[in-house]
Amino acid sequence: MSDMTASDSPPVADLSYEQARDELVRVVTELEQGGATLEQSIALWERGEALARRCEEWLIGAKERLDAARAAAEG
Numbered sequence: 001m002s003d004m005t006a007s008d009s010p011p012v013a014d015l016s017y018e019q020a021r022d023e024l025v026r027v028v029t030e031l032e033q034g035g036a037t038l039e040q041s042i043a044l045w046e047r048g049e050a051l052a053r054r055c056e057e058w059l060i061g062a063k064e065r066l067d068a069a070r071a072a073a074e075g
Helices: 017-033 038-074
Strands: none
Touching: 017 038
């Protein structure tokens, strides 16, 4: 288990897509390794869920920008 806890991490809303994705990978790895207490596992899971939502928000925003650019190019 790393020394960095969810409470030490920056707010999810402040993360770029790449930052959120990279942290999500670390969270999943920690959960898969086991060894965390139940409370730590719950905190990791909650952080992971928030990170996944953040990544999804970024991807939806990127798709909307691409759709708008395509529409502008067509018309």
